[in-house]
Amino acid sequence: MIGRLPGHEETLLKLLMLHKIEEAGHNAWAFRDYELLGGSVQYANTTPMSASCFAVTGVWWRMATAESPFGYIGAEYLFEYLTMICSQALVPVFKDRGLKADGLRFIIDHATEDEKHTKLVKHLIMDCVTRYPESEAAMLRCFDYFRQVYPLPVWTEAYQRALAAK
Numbered sequence: 001m002i003g004r005l006p007g008h009e010e011t012l013l014k015l016l017m018l019h020k021i022e023e024a025g026h027n028a029w030a031f032r033d034y035e036l037l038g039g040s041v042q043y044a045n046t047t048p049m050s051a052s053c054f055a056v057t058g059v060w061w062r063m064a065t066a067e068s069p070f071g072y073i074g075a076e077y078l079f080e081y082l083t084m085i086c087s088q089a090l091v092p093v094f095k096d097r098g099l100k101a102d103g104l105r106f107i108i109d110h111a112t113e114d115e116k117h118t119k120l121v122k123h124l125i126m127d128c129v130t131r132y133p134e135s136e137a138a139m140l141r142c143f144d145y146f147r148q149v150y151p152l153p154v155w156t157e158a159y160q161r162a163l164a165a166k
Contacts, residue, residue: 001067001071001072002016002017002069004069005070012124012127015120015124016072016073019117019120022113022117029105029106029109030106032105032106033104033105033106033107036102036103037103050157050158050161051157052149052153052156052157053154053157055149055153056146056150056154058149059145059146059148060075060146063075063145063146067138067141067145070138071135071139071141071142073124073125073128073139074138074139074141074142075139075142075143075146076121077118077121077125077139077143078143078150079146080114080117080118080121082150082151083110083114084111084114084115087107087108087110087114090107094108125139
């Protein structure tokens with residue numbers, strides 16, 4: 001979706017690409033913590049994707065092929081903002097329970113990183129809506145599309161798998 005934004009929007013494109021570059025290592029962070037908490041990366045890489053995660057990929061694919069590229073910013077806001085809220089709420093719980101950072105870095109780091117990312121995406125929303133008023137509708141649609149599959153379906157399914165593994 002980012003690649004379909006107007007080519008003359010160099011600053012917007014650079015900001016979004018830098019944001020994606022910052023996100024690039026997060027998969028490795030998640031796998032590192034998963035292993036530290038006792039998970040098997042081989043298992044994770046060979047097990048079929050859960051139904052809710054498959055639905056998330058389907059929604060993003062459809063947005064990427066059928067929606068205005070400005071819609072990306074609306075959906076990304078939901079992702080960054082929710083991660084920030086949840087991560088920031090969990091950090092004090094970890095401290096109160098005396099949990100070590102081993103295996104929890106992904107969440108701890110997101111408590112600060114996604115605060116910055118949320119501010120960036122919010123700024124981009126305001127900037128784009130000011131300069132491209134028609135982009136507001138696409139941002140709201142993509143926000144709504146994404147919220148149908150994230151977070152509750154993904155988190156509920158993950159919680160159910162965790163309970164079943166006990």
